[in-house]
Amino acid sequence: MSTPHNEARRSRIRRSMLFVPGANAAMISNAFIYRADALMFDLEDSVILREKDAARRLVYHALQHPLYRDVETIVRVNALDSAFGLDDLEAVVRGGADIVRLPKTDTAQDVVDIETEISRIEAQCGREPGSTGLLAAIESAQGITQAVAIAHASPRLIGIALGAEDYVRDLRTERSPEGVELLFARCSILQAARSAGIQAFDTVYSDANNDAGFLYEAAHIHQLGFDGKSLINPRQIDLLHNLYAPTRKAFNQAQQIVEAAETAALEGRGVVSLNGKMVDSPVIERARLVLSRAALSGIRDE
Numbered sequence: 001m002s003t004p005h006n007e008a009r010r011s012r013i014r015r016s017m018l019f020v021p022g023a024n025a026a027m028i029s030n031a032f033i034y035r036a037d038a039l040m041f042d043l044e045d046s047v048i049l050r051e052k053d054a055a056r057r058l059v060y061h062a063l064q065h066p067l068y069r070d071v072e073t074i075v076r077v078n079a080l081d082s083a084f085g086l087d088d089l090e091a092v093v094r095g096g097a098d099i100v101r102l103p104k105t106d107t108a109q110d111v112v113d114i115e116t117e118i119s120r121i122e123a124q125c126g127r128e129p130g131s132t133g134l135l136a137a138i139e140s141a142q143g144i145t146q147a148v149a150i151a152h153a154s155p156r157l158i159g160i161a162l163g164a165e166d167y168v169r170d171l172r173t174e175r176s177p178e179g180v181e182l183l184f185a186r187c188s189i190l191q192a193a194r195s196a197g198i199q200a201f202d203t204v205y206s207d208a209n210n211d212a213g214f215l216y217e218a219a220h221i222h223q224l225g226f227d228g229k230s231l232i233n234p235r236q237i238d239l240l241h242n243l244y245a246p247t248r249k250a251f252n253q254a255q256q257i258v259e260a261a262e263t264a265a266l267e268g269r270g271v272v273s274l275n276g277k278m279v280d281s282p283v284i285e286r287a288r289l290v291l292s293r294a295a296l297s298g299i300r301d302e
């Protein structure tokens with residue numbers, strides 16, 4: 001279903017989504033200073049059981065703070081079948097989060113269930129119906145098998161994301177630097193997301209001090225076609241944004257393609273040749289994407 005809400009939120013740029021542990025008052029109070037495309041307050045696996053209630057209160061207040069008004073806020077709630085999920089959802093929707101991140105999504109029914117609760121809470125608290133977005137994280141073999149159904153399960157979905165730390169546990173393996181064990185899951189998520197017209201996000205890179213390893217993984221998922229990545233540390237933000245910025249060569253080429261296409265359109269031609277290479281509609285579309293990424297991220301420092 002196409003609504004003004006999901007059209008706008010499905011096309012928003014989200015290269016970087018920074019996880020901020022919900023129980024860490026210091027991090028919660030100043031995470032807005034980091035220029036991530038979205039901040040993702042966490043109430044799930046970074047919060048120990050005895051801090052769940054305190055974390056929920058901290059995040060609820062942060063959501064309403066004026067300093068967080070200009071940044072997109074996502075909150076990872078606990079699963080609805082846990083002791084905390086419903087209380088989290090009440091606080092987060094009432095607090096005005098832009099997007100709820102559902103962890104460990106195994107089936108389309110998981111999405112339908114949280115959608116039903118979000119609609120109820122929106123109606124009860126007077127929040128505009130449909131204004132809370134959803135992001136489903138897939139973190140199991142079952143979830144990957146169901147990725148297409150999950151991606152199509154709700155008009156609120158802005159995207160689906162891989163949660164690789166839990167996923168490799170389910171596969172009974174470990175993450176490797178090359179990520180061969182994640183290739184099937186990454187391709188499944190990307191295919192499912194694109195088939196539903198929503199965004200695809202890669203998982204966290206957990207070694208906050210290994211820039212080379214992070215960049216290797218980020219280049220890989222950028223090449224696969226992901227819109228962005230979940231992050232754990234602010235130092236990863238600029239590394240990722242720079243990687244999403246086009247090179248000077250790609251930028252110049254995209255400019256030439258768009259200029260040639262505009263001239264051809266004025267002359268009533270759909271296909272033109274640029275330095276011997278065919279320029280037609282998919283080439284022009286991709287060139288426009290490069291120019292829009294340059295407008296946002298600048299030109300890559302190499």
Ligand SMILES: CC(=O)SCCNC(=O)CCNC(=O)[C@H](O)C(C)(C)COP(=O)(O)OP(=O)(O)OC[C@H]1O[C@@H](n2cnc3c(N)ncnc32)[C@H](O)[C@@H]1OP(=O)(O)O
Nearest residue numbers: 018019020021027031042045046165204208232233234235
């Ligand atoms: C598998 C999963 O579920 S992953 C998702 C859940 N996990 C998380 O949310 C973890 C988020 N990340 C972190 O907690 C931390 O970055 C760690 C534990 C990985 C590393 O911690 P540190 O070594 O202390 O980080 P580092 O020394 O780089 O911190 C530098 C500064 O950035 C801040 N910072 C670090 N990570 C974050 C973050 N995720 N959000 C906000 N601020 C952060 C620190 O508070 C510190 O601020 P200060 O200079 O004002 O004191």
Ligand SMILES: O=C([O-])CC(=O)C(=O)O
Nearest residue numbers: 163164165166203204230
């Ligand atoms: O979703 C993520 O990237 C973090 C996470 O929970 C996981 O990897 O299991």
Ligand SMILES: [Mg+2]
Nearest residue numbers: 139163165166
């Ligand atoms: Mg997880």
